[in-house]
Amino acid sequence: MTSDAGMTRLAILCLYLCTAGPAAADFIRSNLRFTLYHELGHAVIDQLSLPVFGTEETAADSFGIVLADRLHPEEEMQVILTDMTALSRAEAVERIFDPWDQYMPDAQRLARAICLAYGLNPAERLPLARALGMPASAADACVEDATQVRAAWAPVMERLRPKPGATLTESLRPGRHGKALRLLGQDIERVNEAIVLPRPVPVTNVACGEDNAYYFHIDERIEFCSEMVEALSARGLR
Template identity: 40%
Template sequence: MAHRSRLFTIPALAAALLATAASAQDDEARRGFVEANLLGIFYHELGHALIDLEEVPIFGQEEDAADVFSILLVDSLFDEETAQAIAIDAAYGFLGEVYLMEDEGEAVAWWDVHGPDEQRFYNTVCLFYGANPDEREAFAEALGLPEERAGYCPDEFDQAFDAWGDVLDGLTERFEAGQGEPIVLMPGAFEDAPLTARLLEVEVAALNGELRLSLPLSVWVESCGEPNAYYDPETAGITMCTEFEAHLHSLYDLVTE
């Protein structure tokens, strides 16, 4: 899949964590954090959709496979500077969930199908670093990736790419052959989540310019009563809940305080 630059700004959160920025800079960093996490969440749900629609075999937890797919897309689709910015913000999004649970006195839900958020943070950093260790050494150091894990990360990325690479190639080849189905962004509650809506408009159009699926996939922006996102195999649709935007703003406050 071709690398492309972002059509909107996703600045690195790291700068906002190191110094007190002016109001405009903070607004830009906040927006970048929200965009990057919305993008990572959308890619995660797209992973679930492909597992279903393309009948991708999964050995292990499907949630882990969807996390891996999200990281692979960030690495595959964006230029190096943009990809690192997205990866930093998305990784800190998982830490924000950890801080939120601590503030609310909640225990880790070990029974949940999702892995613990702190582990998802390190998995994100490791896989992204492993994709290009020569260019991302500073990235790994800045995000505290232990040397004990870093040494395995290139092999972990290679294993992940071997699992998903043929799937991505097949989607691209189908597009180039003029076959298959596009992703369709459905009318929804765009006014309730304007940043989500704008991001999805850009992202769905960009993906449709590079790939096609074997079956139709719909994307909805709707109120769910909670900050959430999910793929429904019965409707072959991804729902991005409008409540997620406000939730991500709250996470940004936690990781920058």
């Protein structure tokens, strides 16, 4: 028979395996999801030749949040935001501030994402936004900003909407190999049901020597570096 101490150790092990496993998987998938939507934002801006006010990186971030808000049920959206926050906070302490970077500093980029996500659904996201660091004094401005951002993307989303009766084409065309693509399989399918790009965009997962992902304007494709899943796994956050 198992001793009490043994049972306690088993219970602790089970607690670890039963909670850390799914949470870690959520953490990886959530951050891959937002990366996919951000890179898709670059593809949309490129293929529709959209004028961009501000940096393209900021526009791709806002597209990513607006799209995630449309695609995901509230519970999933809150998990994505929580996991994005955990990653961004971890990266922020490692990054050296560079005023010439195309991205806002991590902490500010994250704050804008939380602010926008909150403003898109203030009725349901206030407790989460506050828990993720949004000050109460920022709430009204976030709602105003989100209203403007949603209005800016609305005609673009309308152009991307599948035409009634038309045969669905696969806008995102995932490669066969790579963990990121396996983890994102259902999300890519969901994107393909929700939007139609003017031209298909291959999505590949290859080793590229860094923890990153790209949209390449030159040949209109999205590339996930395999190092990204490895780096997310290694962080083991949440």
